[in-house]
Amino acid sequence: MKLSTRVLGVVYQFSSLKEVFAKANEEKSGDRLAGIAAETVQERIAAKQVLSDITLAEIRDNPLLPAEEDEVSRIIEGDINEPVYQKIKNWSVAELRETILNDKTTSEDLKRLSRGLTSEMIAAAAKLMSNLDLVHAAGKIEILTKCNITIGQRGVLASRLQPNHPTDNVEGMIASLKEGLSYGVGDAVIGINPVDDSVESVKRLLHATHDFIEEWQVPTQNCVLAHVTAQMKAIKQGAPADMIFQSIAGTEAAHRSFGITASLIAEADELAKTYGTGTGPQRLYFETGQGSELSAEAHHGIDQMTLESRNYGFARHYDPYIVNTVVGFIGPEYLYDNKQVMRAGLEDHFMAKMHGVPMGVDICYTNHIKADQNDIENLGVLLSAAGVNFIIAAPMGDDVMLNYQSMSYHDIATLRQTMNKKPAPIFAEWLEKMGIYENGRLGERAGDPTIFTR
Template identity: 50%
Template sequence: MIERFSFSDLRELFAKANEEKSGDQLAGLAARSERERVAAKQKLADLTLDEIVRQPLIDPDNDDVSRLLLDTFDRTTFDSLRSMTVGEFREYLLDDDTTAVDLEGVQRAIIPEIAAAVTKLMSNKDLVLAAARIRNVTRCRNTMGERDVLGIRVQPNHPSDDIDGILLAAFEGLLYGCGDAVLGVNPATDSVETVSRILIALQRLIDAYQIPTQACCLAHITTQLEAMRRGAPVDLLFQSIAGTQAANASFGISLAMLTEGREQVLDHHRGRDVPWKGDHVMYFETGQGSALSAEAHH
């Protein structure tokens, strides 16, 4: 018996080409069978990159994240890729002749939807192989992301934000050779006073031992900026973000807020006696499923 599958639009196709995930099931987007998943992957593999760009999964007229991505990606470089199918792009990424320089050259021409599409056709081993060729070097108080360097965050959290406990945990992590990526504390209390005390303490530790790293307190961006205005030293400005305007709104942020925050931190850096290596001052994270939990995934 021949079984046929149809997909109403790219959003359904992308969702059903995913490996089995509880989030997709909760959202009612998952493939109903392994056969449907394979059919979606086959159709996705034959899709051209140009079709993906021309049919945004989220309407840029109603979503500032999608609008920003489409307004700023490298269309000139994309012209050399537009006729390539997702399957062909996968082969290009995995080809032994494709170098890190090649990937760096097309990096700004790959919007997130294209990256998402090709990863749905890749195994874990494929992803490791492709990612190993990509270098994203960042510079704040030190340099991260260079080849053959493992950067590790020390996360010296304390249930009551006790400064002595935080410093002891941070010092222990440093003794293990960790912490070059960042000394990053998730505060138990998102208050200006708590964030200020943590940032000042971490700065004292870095200065006392001349540690080549940067500090961060992972509170809301507005709390960190207010602490900075009151005199706390901010190396990296943290914020949880998501891939849609609505999901970002659930975090209490906007693109304009992030842009303004970055400018304020850069200005703050110019007034500090620190030998900065560069101007990468933003630290972003997001938990899996944040868009789903905020009802902002469609």
């Protein structure tokens, strides 16, 4: 495996594949914080050049985090389709990139190809792509999943309705829920981040959303984003949950800091199948974000983009209904400004889709990062063009519980109209029935939450 190259008369020698991966990454403050980023643009170019010539077999044979040392690595390695891998193992990373971008390569081709790829191989290809490459490549891949309804169809932009409340007040949460539905938001999931993730609180919120969905016959799914163990206890006690949620990471050590293991996720999946209210077959919801392994001091010297790709290798194993990255939430220590947030959002979306994962994005930022609402609206347009499965929305784009800025309900409506996207088909039918949509577009009553009064 050749780990050196010459750029403008200067020889660059890298000590390991892990160093090549890190230094081939686009500029990220998290990589710099970890002390693994390229020192100069020239060194980054050299690392990309070296990476482009490395074969897929060399990546597999030189693991960045060996399976003997890490549960996530074992899952990724164990899920590789050997016949597919054997056909492509001698490809270089550059050849993989060209195949992904080739006009003759279809969605089904890419989904078949992905079964022979490790998460590191997918990350390597993404490191050689421009932002437009990432948009174009992801847009080729259609990933359909079904819990109570099906999302992911071409031309569909689904949305998560996030009616968080700073005190978990049910009345306040329902008011926000009504407003979101009145804009046509909520087909992917009605998902609440609780302040209090006790079992009793989780039960109360699940019952409230379930009762509302039942009363108004909303074709969607409910979920309360507490720790997986709290949700499991609530479900065992009779709480109506369509899905079970958990944040995941790219290393076993990071999972330990989250209080989870692979066996616990498998147990949650079985519980959802047996006692959950979702019809399935998919009933899991995962959330990710670049930098979480570094913040947990569990990154093993691997760059944050590659670790994020490993999230999707882990997620793929459990066949989730939805996954999303919370792209700007973790802060400027990991993604410093608007440019880094936009790049990470496009990387995450492509890498997940290339794993065959149904990917959404919380297009967001915290108030101490160098970004503003215009920046995330720009990313919303890019991701909509890239065929993102769903986007998260909060009232007025301001989450008053988590204290960060996201997309708003009316942003989802605007993106759909601007990009000629639709809600999930069965949800769109319900919107027409309720008078929120008229002939496939927002009608006169759109934005009026009093629709939901009797």
